[in-house]
Amino acid sequence: MTNNTHTNIHIHTQTITFTTMRVDIDQANNYNVHNLTDHIHRLHTTIHDLHMTTQDSLSEEQMKESIKSYLTHLQKQNIYKEYSFCLVAHIRSQAKILEFSHRPLRYTQEMYNTGFKLEISPLKIHSTSTAISYKTNNYLDNKIQLSKLACGFHEALRFNENNFLCEGCYSNTFIIDENNHIKTPSLNHGLLSGIMRKKVIDYSKTMGYNIEETNLTMDDLTKAKSVFITNSLMGVMWINEIKEMKNTYEQSPILTKLITTFQPHLLKKE
Secondary structure: OOOOOOOOOOOOOOOEEEEEEEEEEOOOOOEEEOOHHHHHHHHHHHHHHOOOEOOOOOOHHHHHHHHHHHHHHHHHHOOOOOOOEEEEEEEEOEOOOEEEEEEEOOOOHHHHHHOEEEEEOOOOEOOOOOHHHOOEOOOHHHHHHHHOOOOOOOEEEEEEOOOOEEEEOOOEEEEEOOOOOEEEEOHHHOOOOOHHHHHHHHHHHHOOOOEEEEOOOHHHHHHOOEEEEEEOOOEEEEEEEEOOOOOEOOOOHHHHHHHHHHOOOOOOOO
8 A cells, every 4th residue: 555645854954143252351440342333234134134133033133232241241250351352143034133252362463473284175065065254153164174184273364166276264364465566265166254354455545555356266375475365353354374385474574563453452451
């Protein structure tokens, strides 16, 4: 006897989007979130683009108040007395509540002095992927790649299926060429439009630097005078070595200026 009854199977996937914010502590022990409005706007845009909202989902203003309230809670606990720290805000499907986690910044003054060492990831990004444009829990490839980094290396660069440079596993990428032109991969190659990426682009234009969003290849990395990466926590980090390249990179005057401008407060308060 044949059973023609069809069973409807509903698979529920829990989408989580998040943003990572740098919090600096001033001399009066005030907690100052860098680029708070930008982070909140990105969260709010993401939950709408990914259809995570309901009628009573959080507004941008409610998100801001939730973050401020949580920071007041941390301040009373007096956990971070001397250093900047990372605050992560998570929001799930239906977007009714922000959840938080926090940790000390892992970046040290020595790292800024000596620079990072990078690898080239064999894992390709697909340039037409929608997921790559959002910060969600769909980060497995990046986590796998980071777990395989050689000892002493900090980040891995990823290319797309057309062999154009996209981004790092947790950062955006820039080069400075032999003509002192700053270049960064175009968004249409498949990468996150990072908040610090935009800050660096806007600042560079204001300073009169030549900056371009363009196609970058392995050959461009080989010929580059300087390479640096960015995210909201570390600001700007210069690269002294890429494992697969034979050359090393310098910290050019333009790069030094960018690092100084966007470097977080790392040292103890006097």
